Amino acid sequence: MPDIRSGLRLALLADALIRLFIWSNAFIVTASAFTRLGLWPQSDPLRMTWDTAGLWGMRLSLFAVIYNLVYVAHLIVLRLLIPTPREGRYSVKPGQRPPMPVVWSCFIGALTKARLDPPFPAFLVLHVANLPPMCWLMNRLFGPRSQSCFYTEPYVLDPHLVEIGRNVVLGFNATLAGHYVERDVVVYKRTIIEDNVVVGGDVKILGGVHVKCGAVIGAGSVLLPNTIVGENEFWWGVPARKFRTLGPAEATAP
Template identity: 30%
Template sequence: MFDESKNPPPRNRLDRFIRQFRYPAYFIALITLYTIASTAIGLALAPALWILSHWVPWSASFPGWLRWPLLGTGLGFSFFLSGFTLLVVIPIYNRLLPTRIKPFKGTYFTLAALPWFLHNGLFYLVRYTFLQYVTLTPPGLWFLRAMGMKIGERAFINTYLISDPCMLTVEDDVVLGGSVRIFAHYGGGGKLVIAPTFIGNKATIGLNATVMGDVQVGAGATILAHSVLLPGSRVGEGETWGGVPARRISREEMDRIKQEIQGLPADGVSPKSQSVR
């Protein structure tokens, strides 16, 4: 059941229509998104199909033992060409369409949620098809920036598991480890909150960590691998956080954890050294 009391007042007639006729409005938005995505895919495939229309007859003129490798090479080249073309097409669509996300707190079925729906729908078209092939490359960083993600100098982004890129800020020398999940929203039970996520200079987000919406990570902070930063988390400069949900870990506790990993007692002297004494 959707609680309308959690919503801001309707903006206009379209907003009132969306709220009153939730599922028809959602169906219309979904069909619209699929139509837009189809045209984007079509534009991305066009150069590859043009090349294949010339490549296939050319490769067919060779003997069988050479024909099939040539045909396979043409298909492989076409795949990457269409992928790189999609990296250009989607940011153009994102700029031309109403995808300007603003912080929001309410329910899913509102006009304010529509830009968020469209922005992520376009982004996911690349995320689930080609983005993983260009992660850690200049084209991948260019695409994220073109989609509105604020990325500082020398940032190391080893993940494609990103949502809401236009609401994310990653400053200079930040490290996002492999398969980090980072986004700028959260919700449940019909509730949606969109809030910016900020990662400060020289912060490190460990392997497979999750950074949710409305999170701020201070400069030089470290988030341990597989940790989950819940909405509203405020990580101070130079702090280390870890766990599910993540919490601050003091320097003394971190030193003790490192000693346990290395098999050392609390005094830092190995049992073998003690026996020699």
Template identity: 25%
Template sequence: MKPFAQDQSKNPPPANWLDRLLRRFSRFAYGVAVLLMYTLASTALGLALAPALWAWTQVRPWLRGLPSPLPWVASGFTLSICFFVFGLTLLLVIPAYNWVLPTRVKPFKGGYYTIHALPWFLHNGLFYLVRFTFLPFVTLTPFGIWFLKAMGMKIGRHAFINTEYISDPQLITIGDDAALGGSVRIFAHYGGGGNLVIAPVTVGNRATLGLACCVMGDVVIGDDATILPQSVLLPGSRVGSGETWGGVPARRIDREEMARIKAEIRGMTEALG
């Protein structure tokens, strides 16, 4: 096998001539796609920066007339406001790009370097522009919920989402009154061996995902279920209604075992006290 050759055994047949070209020159096509993504990202960031830059140019001449050290204090305050203007504008620009461009992600199993993976690549590339810049500042606000919904994430009433570590929002469904704890990682894909699997994730009504747990693609969590902190739900996991799962990899924990765990924790707490 040639170096860097891709395993095509699990790939569906090429969709068209462009798909065949992408597979034949996969490394080159990937490099071009990354450069195009950088260019597209630059236009989105530029549009979001424009109102903030305009506001700064309007305020800056007035700041020069202030006695020292007020110009430095006022400049810092104004630039901070400009940052939030940029971030809130970005929350509008990225969903608009996502709506106009071919980002309709569908379940898929096959190679990374196929035309089927392009919407997934583009959708996440746009989403990450916000996730790694401004989303942490609005995660627990209506702005954050609005942005996730605008990117295609299905979120029920009164759902509590205390994490920005999300990928593939278009394929994620969160039920009514569900709670995602801090630093929960949830994404609708997984891969390995040169192959990519894109599969939806569903979190049921009133389900609770504990601190920093990880939910991978092709996972269904039933109503009223609980995922313990730091647990990892592997692809294909099906958590039944009202069940408690925990561990790495996560498994079902029955009531008797959970009662023993709680008793041990109480015992250790009392001993330390």
């Protein structure tokens, strides 16, 4: 059987290069802007007084804000350069050249990792990506297509294949994917979360799942591929199954 390590190592190398490019280029742009605008304090940072320490603190905070804006802008621009993979089934047999939609998905995955796990000083990426005006661009161009706002960033592995409605609550460490893998096959299929849905912490939602309005998914559940959760239904378990139908007033986190 062919060894798949070479292909995975190549993908890992590409991931590292993309993330290094985003991190370093955002730093170069921000530092250059600071220099051209004369924003660096003139005092020696190693010999600070209270006044100069306060000035350095404010300027470094401004540096962090600008850096994070530039970082998110890089994510958007790079995403525009990658073709959006179509839904479908693609063969990924060892030893065969991977289909281009799978290759594009790997590049999108690298950008997604750069968003979900940003290095210092990109500790405000969550905030920048979810607040206007950048959230409008991220929602439309990067994904997921969401009409909700989240206090913690959910793990959306295929943002171009995930749609989230209004007033959706995603618990801590919830993971949403727009794909699933079978033997020698990867399937890309859209995942849809409708309005007023509550998803508990550590829930895993795989490709092709459709959660309808007002449904509740209990913490730690796993929704298998192509599962359809009806309106105001409570599902829980591994794999998740329907426990009962909720009244409209009961559609809150269990």
